[in-house]
Amino acid sequence: MRSPPKLASLILALSVLAGPAAAQKFYPDDPLEKEPPLWPTLDPQTRALSDILELFNHTFGEPGERHPEGGVIPAGGVNTMGEVMDGAWFENRHARHRFSPEGLKRGPGDDRPPTMDAKWRVLTLKKFGFRPGILIADSTNQLYLLRFDPKDWLEMATGAEMVSSKILYALGYFVLENYIVYVEREQLALADGAESVTSSGGTRDIIEEDIDNFLLDAARDPERGYRAVATRIPGSWEGLLGPYQVFGTRSDDPNDIVPHEHRRDLRGLFVFSSWIQHHRMGAVYTLDALVTQEDVPVIRHYLVDFFATLGSGGVEPSKSYSGNEKKFDFGNTFKNIVGMGVYAPRWMRARYPKYRSVGHFEYETFAPDRWKSSATIAPFANRLPDDTYWAAKQVMTFTDDDIRALVSTGQYSDPVAEAWIVESLIERRNRIGATYFAKVFPLDRFEIKNGELLFEDMAVKYGFSGPRPYRFQWSLFDNQAETHQLVGVPVTDAHIPPISNAAEDGTYLSVRITAGEQGKSVRVYFRKESDSLAIVGVDRDWPGKLLADAHFDVDTGLTRYQELTPIQKELFDGYARSYNESTRFDLTAEDYFNSLMISERTTYDAVTHALMSSALTDEEGSSLGHAIDLVEGVERIAGQYYGRSGDQQFRLYVLLKDGARETLEKSQEFSLGHLNTVYHVGYPYSFRQGGKLPSIQFSISEDREKADIDVDYRSSKMPAAMFNGHLTSANSDVRAGNNHERHNGRWGGFVAWWQGVFGNLTHHQGNTAGPGMYSRERPEVSTPLPPDRPRGAEPEKLEDAAQEFLTDWLVRRNVDEALHFMSERALACVDTDDDVDDEILRDQGAVAALKDAMELSIDEMGDRDNLAEAIDAVLPWRESIRIVEHAYENDFAQLELTNEDAAVYLCGEVPETGAPDDYGTFYASLFRFKREGSAILGILWTRENGNWRIVAWEAFEQ
Numbered sequence: 001m002r003s004p005p006k007l008a009s010l011i012l013a014l015s016v017l018a019g020p021a022a023a024q025k026f027y028p029d030d031p032l033e034k035e036p037p038l039w040p041t042l043d044p045q046t047r048a049l050s051d052i053l054e055l056f057n058h059t060f061g062e063p064g065e066r067h068p069e070g071g072v073i074p075a076g077g078v079n080t081m082g083e084v085m086d087g088a089w090f091e092n093r094h095a096r097h098r099f100s101p102e103g104l105k106r107g108p109g110d111d112r113p114p115t116m117d118a119k120w121r122v123l124t125l126k127k128f129g130f131r132p133g134i135l136i137a138d139s140t141n142q143l144y145l146l147r148f149d150p151k152d153w154l155e156m157a158t159g160a161e162m163v164s165s166k167i168l169y170a171l172g173y174f175v176l177e178n179y180i181v182y183v184e185r186e187q188l189a190l191a192d193g194a195e196s197v198t199s200s201g202g203t204r205d206i207i208e209e210d211i212d213n214f215l216l217d218a219a220r221d222p223e224r225g226y227r228a229v230a231t232r233i234p235g236s237w238e239g240l241l242g243p244y245q246v247f248g249t250r251s252d253d254p255n256d257i258v259p260h261e262h263r264r265d266l267r268g269l270f271v272f273s274s275w276i277q278h279h280r281m282g283a284v285y286t287l288d289a290l291v292t293q294e295d296v297p298v299i300r301h302y303l304v305d306f307f308a309t310l311g312s313g314g315v316e317p318s319k320s321y322s323g324n325e326k327k328f329d330f331g332n333t334f335k336n337i338v339g340m341g342v343y344a345p346r347w348m349r350a351r352y353p354k355y356r357s358v359g360h361f362e363y364e365t366f367a368p369d370r371w372k373s374s375a376t377i378a379p380f381a382n383r384l385p386d387d388t389y390w391a392a393k394q395v396m397t398f399t400d401d402d403i404r405a406l407v408s409t410g411q412y413s414d415p416v417a418e419a420w421i422v423e424s425l426i427e428r429r430n431r432i433g434a435t436y437f438a439k440v441f442p443l444d445r446f447e448i449k450n451g452e453l454l455f456e457d458m459a460v461k462y463g464f465s466g467p468r469p470y471r472f473q474w475s476l477f478d479n480q481a482e483t484h485q486l487v488g489v490p491v492t493d494a495h496i497p498p499i500s501n502a503a504e505d506g507t508y509l510s511v512r513i514t515a516g517e518q519g520k521s522v523r524v525y526f527r528k529e530s531d532s533l534a535i536v537g538v539d540r541d542w543p544g545k546l547l548a549d550a551h552f553d554v555d556t557g558l559t560r561y562q563e564l565t566p567i568q569k570e571l572f573d574g575y576a577r578s579y580n581e582s583t584r585f586d587l588t589a590e591d592y593f594n595s596l597m598i599s600e601r602t603t604y605d606a607v608t609h610a611l612m613s614s615a616l617t618d619e620e621g622s623s624l625g626h627a628i629d630l631v632e633g634v635e636r637i638a639g640q641y642y643g644r645s646g647d648q649q650f651r652l653y654v655l656l657k658d659g660a661r662e663t664l665e666k667s668q669e670f671s672l673g674h675l676n677t678v679y680h681v682g683y684p685y686s687f688r689q690g691g692k693l694p695s696i697q698f699s700i701s702e703d704r705e706k707a708d709i710d711v712d713y714r715s716s717k718m719p720a721a722m723f724n725g726h727l728t729s730a731n732s733d734v735r736a737g738n739n740h741e742r743h744n745g746r747w748g749g750f751v752a753w754w755q756g757v758f759g760n761l762t763h764h765q766g767n768t769a770g771p772g773m774y775s776r777e778r779p780e781v782s783t784p785l786p787p788d789r790p791r792g793a794e795p796e797k798l799e800d801a802a803q804e805f806l807t808d809w810l811v812r813r814n815v816d817e818a819l820h821f822m823s824e825r826a827l828a829c830v831d832t833d834d835d836v837d838d839e840i841l842r843d844q845g846a847v848a849a850l851k852d853a854m855e856l857s858i859d860e861m862g863d864r865d866n867l868a869e870a871i872d873a874v875l876p877w878r879e880s881i882r883i884v885e886h887a888y889e890n891d892f893a894q895l896e897l898t899n900e901d902a903a904v905y906l907c908g909e910v911p912e913t914g915a916p917d918d919y920g921t922f923y924a925s926l927f928r929f930k931r932e933g934s935a936i937l938g939i940l941w942t943r944e945n946g947n948w949r950i951v952a953w954e955a956f957e958q
Helices: 008-016 051-060 101-106 156-171 208-215 269-276 330-339 385-395 400-408 415-437 566-583 589-595 598-612 660-666 739-746 798-810 815-821 844-861
Strands: 120-126 133-137 143-148 178-183 188-197 203-205 225-232 240-242 286-293 296-303 443-449 452-457 471-478 483-491 508-514 521-529 532-541 615-617 623-626 631-638 651-656 670-675 685-689 695-700 706-712 822-830 839-842 871-873 882-884 893-897 922-929 936-944 947-956
Touching: 101 156, 101 400, 120 208, 133 188, 143 156, 143 178, 156 178, 156 225, 156 269, 156 400, 188 208, 269 385, 269 415, 385 415, 385 532, 400 415, 443 521, 443 532, 566 589, 566 598, 566 631, 598 631, 598 651, 598 695, 598 706, 598 739, 623 660, 631 706, 660 670, 660 685, 660 695, 798 815, 798 844, 798 893, 798 922, 798 936, 798 947, 815 822, 815 844, 815 947, 822 844, 839 844, 844 922, 844 947
Parallel strands: 120 188, 822 947
Antiparallel strands: 120 133, 133 143, 143 225, 178 225, 188 203, 240 286, 286 296, 443 452, 471 483, 471 508, 508 521, 521 532, 615 623, 631 651, 651 706, 670 685, 685 695, 695 706, 822 839, 871 922, 882 893, 893 922, 922 936, 936 947
């Protein structure tokens, strides 16, 4: 096996793809069936993700690395045959070693259901929000999560969970054990210290009535009781690490070297999700767990929660558009509205069975390559023809009888309903094979027998294509230079050429196979071993295939490490030691520093320089040290990451020393600002450095142990900050524009060492990877204009009042009429004098400031025909903020706030209208302007004398 790479260049290569290094294409142990031995994961961290935020980020943004213009990024996590290797993500099961019907039914386990010899102790109950359920412990103290069918839809969600989890396990994914159970209320008893999760995400003690109320919404079989799926929790809760992200890698996992958006097992999951109608697939439907494998602690990656598959929507049948349109597919929505019933896409004419245990699942309108998930996650967007071929090949291994065995695990009481699911899965399977086998040349299962190369044409095998003639062009292959020397001319028979007999051991040959279809071919590679040829690799070409350059960040060849100060070196040395401990590599700190991207090196240099140069003093002028003294260690250096928002780029993620927050609170130089509710997810407390710009911002975690630290170079003075780039990643990129000059204007002695190679970066270059390389503009969808109500009109619904206000402002450009909605007691916290601290404006001062901002935005934005051309909705990340569905949610988000959350808009003053966590008084409209570098604006509403009025507004900063 290959030894762990020691050089930084190899680390960088491995971070892009899991294939061989560029020095040679094949190694003696290729092709690998299993991933190389895993390194211990010594300090894994837990994480939590918001389903709302994940949906928003993947609907309105493109997180993760996407294919650049002019090329594609091939899948990683595969061997030289293009197959996914057995490992922590995937194990080849049914397609490689066929399961018996009993094995398919067994799945990950079927002999450890919760015991029934004593009452189940209820530990946690969650009735509201995402993934409601009851966590119980049985008489053996084993934990299970109970999830129930929605009322009036008995067997629909629980059956979907059982069947889909067994399918995905047979395919090769890790899933949890599931069991169908029937339970009466008497089986559930409160455990000591049991908690109930409230609608706002907090917890309180459970009372017996909570269980009663929970079961009111659960379907009940009149003869057997409430039907639920009991999901067995593997190991202890300490072993569960939360979901994994569907892009990037885990920094705490030394084995996680392939960016998730480029893993074939995640790209191919698109095909499997379409088969079982898992339209919600995303990060929140995953789970990482720490397990022991061969006496080594490693992270294993699971898929979880299939309640919304096979036509189930979890709490009701899935929507008709599920799998056919994204949740927010504005182009199709507008087309459907304008069509007024004349135009109707095919899925609108789908015929769904009238079985309550099935929901909306069918096959007649299913088109595999047009299927859509609710939000386009990065690996799905990156799927290539060889990814979907690999997945379709797995699907086609399931025979009709295999599918019947799998569906039987749903324990459906109606055999007709069960037969419908079987029929739908069979037909969807066939369409998947026909669709994706046609996108490549689907030759597979190569072997050499009696001097002839044998293979299967998968399209012919399954009846999607008739027999076709094949042509073979043989070559000698130079494994080091990766060049081909033709041997003879193309032939029509598959016999091995005589030259192989005289070849020395270790010689490589290849054959390119075609069948007359333009652009489609398969190249098979062989290695001479003793008296035979071993098949070691397969490459597939399809029309238009062009691989992208694997080097996405330019290396200047400069080394900066030796010029770092002793403090900077000491801090980075600890970062390098942590990296070596987690990966078992043995890099010097200088090698590791030089392996970083340029943007990471400049970020580290600039932020630490600012911290070292910022003295801290208390009110009496006594020294509190320097800002750098608050940092215990570096957790991560975030440079320029295409596809991520500005608050996730150009910053340091650090561990803080004990008492760091208290020191900031004592210092004259820093002040606590508003809570972060939109940006800086997980770091709600914002401390900004006072004085003129540039300034340092500490965003501190709830537990006070961590922070993300960046430097703001652009002015936050309103209203100019709404459009001057203060709210883009260029605001914190020391390379952008004249930011390095601004840096030296406050903290002298900083060297712009990169300029000899790059020069200055423009604002645009500091924020993107070049025109159109990593992002696409979403199609504009016109929002129907509301009636031009007369001045003084008072819409009853908040959504109508908000749209009237925004339309009068941004479309009709009538600021004075829009300001009719302003309260006479309005409030605003804005920076009006170009320092860091906000000023509190009241009454007419707040109105005047908003009017200035409105008039500036009209000048900056120009004429807009509708709101869709002017603004986009934005969702906050705080779980306590409720998202309100409304008619214009593609233009602006409508939020219901607690009194405490409203304080963000009210200059930190918690209203005295009720308890801090009370809802119902304050609502917000949240949106961003459709102009690069523009602000996110929040408008706070409440009722005054029965009418909707704006009482405050806030521009959110990164």
